[in-house]
Amino acid sequence: MSMITIVGAGPIGLQTAINLKKNGLDVDIIEEHREIGKPVQCAGLISKTGCKELGLNIEESFVNEIKGARLFSPSGIELSIKKKEPIALVVDRYKFDQAFYKKALKENIQVQLSTKLIDIRKNSLFLESHGHGELKKTGIIVGADGVSSIVRHVVAPEIQQENFVHAYQIRAKGIFNPEMVEVYFDENAKGLFAWIIPENNSIARIGLATQMNENPADNLKKFVEKKGLVLDVLDKSSAMIPIGKPMQNLVFGNTLLVGDAGFHAKATTGGGIIAGLQAAKACSDTIIAHIKNRKKLSDYNKKLSKINKELAMHWKIKSYLNSLEKQKIDDFFLKAKKAGIEEFLQEHGDMDNPSRFTGKMLRSPKLWSLLPDLLKMI
Ligand SMILES: Cc1cc2nc3c(=O)[nH]c(=O)nc-3n(C[C@H](O)[C@H](O)[C@H](O)COP(=O)(O)OP(=O)(O)OC[C@H]3O[C@@H](n4cnc5c(N)ncnc54)[C@H](O)[C@@H]3O)c2cc1C
Structure with missing residues (x-):
């Protein structure tokens, strides 16, 4: 029986595993594909501030x-x-994921490739590995299996297509x-x-x-x-x-969701690498405190509150823009241009954290003509 099994060896699952292993915990990963990082399904655009705050070294995957x-x-x-x-x-997503994989291998984390999760019953994972059925017992399950997460389908089947x-x-x-x-x-x-x-x-x-x-x-x-x-x-x-609203609860008994599986992506852009890696830290910190200090797994939801605050703002902005007719979006662009939004964002814009500049917008008289839209957004 494993102590912790992570489903999905994307960057978020791998980073969660690395954090756990570095803290002395026994963790393994299952991954349905036979090669990490393939197929590439990403534009690979990440913020410099996000990389800096996470201490990410992207030397091997840097493109532009x-x-x-x-x-x-x-x-x-x-x-x-x-x-x-x-x-x-701009990063090469294949090389980006491979860099996390190499780090995981260095930590002696076992990554079982060509192994797909089919179903979960409490502590049992039903797997298909190299074409054969397999049953795996585990203590804690982390669903880091991406946007179409099977783990999420099992624990939170109510999530809808919209x-x-x-x-x-x-x-x-x-x-x-x-x-x-x-x-x-x-x-x-x-x-x-x-x-x-x-x-x-x-x-x-x-x-x-x-x-x-x-x-x-x-x-x-x-x-x-x-x-x-x-x-x-x-x-x-x-x-x-x-692009959904952040989920308020990501803990279901012994199972936690993280990354795209847990909607850790910005609804304004679909970008999920930085938010997912931030959530990976919250996820691994929670599991470490649970195993070492008997803290509750549900503390994960509290640890996510800062990340969720930003993601909720992205979701509100996106929902507002989606509610506008074509003509109204044109009007909004024109109004924002006249109010000087370009100069404002040149100085204060932040790709990941809208809360870092929305307050400044409200205090900037030049932008007050945008107040009605802003208030509807946030
Ligand atoms: C077209 C496109 C462009 C994007 N552009 C950007 C961008 O520019 N910047 C940005 O930040 N984000 C972007 N994203 C989002 C970004 O790709 C995701 O947020 C990120 O990959 C999430 O990482 P993850 O580890 O949670 O999931 P993933 O990277 O999807 O990894 C999940 C892993 O789980 C595995 N898996 C899935 N199901 C199972 C199963 N049942 N059993 C075992 N393994 C399983 C998968 O094979 C995969 O390796 C883009 C997404 C798309 C689709």
């Missing part, structure tokens, strides 16, 4: 540095926010501005947006996410045609993104 973003309303009104210094990094969007992304050759990401609030990307994230001036990750009842591949084709982009496609991928 980003100085800002160009945001486009449905009819093409542009908000351009560019900082003097880089604010975000909490997800469906994404499709290509990696393509073309001509790009290597310093800026582009974000389009486009009719083909209802529920989120379309993006262009440059790796350099000749390769970018171009994608969109849309409501679950739409076909994101068809929509991306329409978007690319509309934009008149001339592209030579190198890769394609498709996956869901969680």
Whole structure:
């Protein structure tokens, strides 16, 4: 019997395991794929501040540095926010995940590849390993099995489809501005947006996410045609993104959820790497205190309150934008541009933590014309 089993060897599951093992706990991981980090289903954009605060070393997976973003309303009104210094990094997600895997192996953590969780009954995990059924007994289960989490389906089956969007992304050759990401609030990307994230001036990750009842591949084709982009496609991928409200409870008996499985992703952008890694720390700290000091596993919910506060704000902003008709989004862009939002965000913007600048917005008289929208958002 294992002390702790983590389901899913994505960055969040691996980091949770590394934290536990470093504190002397016995932990193993099961992973359905035979290679860590594949298939790649991510644009790989992460904030520099998030990396710094987490002490993340991305030397092996570094691809590009980003100085800002160009945001486009449905009819093409542009908000351009560019900082003097880089604010975000583009990583190679395969190499990024592999770096966590190497760290886990260094800690002697056993990662059982080609092993898929099928079901859970209390302390028993029903697995399919290399085509054979297997039963595994464990003390604590951590569901880090991503957006379509089986662990979450077992412990919280009530989660509905409206909490997800469906994404499709290509990696393509073309001509790009290597310093800026582009974000389009486009009719083909209802529920989120379309993006262009440059790796350099000749390769970018171009994608969109849309409501679950739409076909994101068809929509991306329409978007690319509309934009008149001339592209030579190198890769394609498709996956869901969680954009739901943060879950108030992530502890179900001996089972905890973390990362995409526990909705640790920003509803405004779908970005889940930084929030997931922050939650991984809360998750492992909780388990360590439970085993060493007999603290309750439900303390995990309290430890997540700071992360959840930011995620809830992302969710409110997204819900407000989603509630607006096309014309109203255009109006909002125009109003925000006139009020000087570009200059404000150049100085105060924070990709991960809206609470770090919303207070300043309320205290900035130039932006008071946006107050009615702001109050509805937050
Ligand atoms: C198109 C797209 C673009 C994105 N772009 C960004 C971005 O730019 N920046 C950002 O921060 N985030 C982005 N995200 C989100 C980001 O990819 C996720 O938030 C992140 O991968 C979450 O990590 P995780 O470890 O929780 O889950 P995952 O990385 O999904 O890892 C889960 C692991 O669990 C395994 N697993 C699943 N089910 C089982 C099972 N039953 N048994 C065993 N193993 C299982 C999977 O194989 C996988 O290895 C994007 C997502 C998509 C789809």
